[in-house]
Amino acid sequence: MPKQIVKRFEVSYLKILDEEGKCDEQLKPSLNQDQIEDMFEIMILARTFDEIALRLQREGRIGTYASAKGQEAAQVGSAYALGKTDWMFPGFRENAAYIARGLPIEMLFEYWGGDERGSKIPEDVNAFTTAIPVGTQILHAVGFAWGAKLRKDKKVVLAYFGDGATSEGDFHEGLNFAGLYKVPIIFLCQNNQWAISVPRRMQSASETLAQKAFGYGFEGIQVDGNDVFAVYKSTRDALEKAYQGLGPTLIECVTYRMADHTTSDDASRYRDPKEVEEWTKKDPIDRLRKYMKRVGFWSEEYEKRVQVEADEKVRRAVEKAELVSKPVAADMFAWTFETMPPRLTEEMQSLQ
């Protein structure tokens, strides 16, 4: 008997906006000028937030901080594509996505400033808390999406994680469950090329991270993660598919971590500055700006106004965050269980 091919897979790659801001009109998602401006403004706001957060960290006003610089298209393009009732489950670098979902910015400052109250997500923001152990949130997202499916609620969950997370067991267990139970979920991998000092090529021998999805019975696609249109469109498509009960999609956004891993890291120890330069030319915000210039959505006054507004929003958020009273020690006891057990009461009283 001759050998037979029992299955073939193809991984597609989507790019709509090129580095010069030229747009493939046939592939362009249906977005009107307001929506495009909206995304641009959120990306500027996220970048501004990021710069201020780095500054506050250096001044000792917040703790260790993980910058999302360079990943704004991947985060904003995807979060913006979600509907109001959909949910996102972030890792620890999803500041831009949180901002796009409407989390009050002061809460991000509070959280990174060492106060859990910053992750008491408001009831009207459908986002889960930051997950620092890499990839662990993927399972929560799958379980949550599974819950929506069991209850027949029209709701899709988007799980964020990075290239490093695809080496974690929870990534594989999560994708396996999601494929099996066909849950309404989008796995959004931001392949930012670096897991602290370990480059993407040392993370996995897979040519793409997207192809890992096929092992779990659903499609994975690769997109230019610095192209906000490609990210938006692929997320919308995955969302529609999930709404129709057709299960999960893995989207690998090829992007770049322009900053150090966190403020505790020094990427110059392991990364060639030329690489950063190359990627700077592919900056997601510049690219959208170039497009907006081409189609007449952009002017210097517009940019200035957007920047001033962003500065003002972030400044007010810092102010609000710093005006919040210091947390009290009783809080850490009060929130461990719904009802405080006697030993916690005793420990709490021992502090007084």
Next chain:
Amino acid sequence: MTKMPQLNIVQTVSFTLRQEMLRDPAVLVLGEDVGKNGGVFRATEGLFNEFGDNRVIDTPLSESGIVGTAIGLALYGFRPVAEIQFDGFLYPALDQLISHAGRIRSRSRGRFHVPLVLRVPYGGGIRAPEHHSDSPEAFLAHTPGIKVVVPSNPYDTKGLLISAIKDPDPVIFLEPKRIYRAIRADVPEDDYAVPLGKAKVAKEGKDVTVISWGSMMRPVMEATESLQEKIDTEVIDLRTLTPLDEETVMRSVKKTGRVVVVHEAPKTCGLGAEIAASINEKVFLSLEAPVERVTGFDVPFPLFKLENYYLPSVNRVTRAIERVADF
């Protein structure tokens, strides 16, 4: 008077799960082989046929996946009762328990919480292969934000399981598999709760307090019976390991002044150490003798030809009680 079926522990688990699933549509059962097969110990027998595959779910072989997705289901508003098939296979899921189940309420300052029950048959004495006989309660009891419960008889199994399912926080429900079928007792059909965090005085006495839980309650009761002519022991069945019912423990120690703690897990950093230290802190002046521990040893749980050397025996417990009484 409602009728009371005579049930053993494992039958009580499925009986109770059924009642809870009928009571609350948010309760669902998931794990390896829990569906069609009814669980390798038959603890979920009959549930699949009655409730279907949306509520009784055979999952892949994926312990972290089971616990991690159960957390997600709990966040969505379900009351998942997940099963890890054996104690020794719990470890891949510890990350999800420690890093998330126990922290989500605290991290989100109450915005999210995880009403999850994780059932795990635990302990040795069943002539099982390697990794099927561990007692992992100390890892769990050391973890903030989760509760650890261990029944020792059918009545408590039902009452504690109901409390665990209704509890708004994660509860690890360790089932003493060695005595799954050893005891049959009356189990009321009514909905009743044995509260979490409350120990039971299984036998009143005045000379020595013996503290234990789960499958070790059997050798403990046998030892105290064999000594009854000369030593009047008080036996405490902790039932909940965290939060620990210190009140019941200290009341007893104040009365007897002498204590033996018996557990199957290794000695070092076992719960016995915690109990002894707490007794020192709270009622040191009542003590007439050092607190003794009768435990498993600080070795990997052996294959079954040696397991009876490892497991605390009636004889070891008896001698410890005598030493403490004679001190």
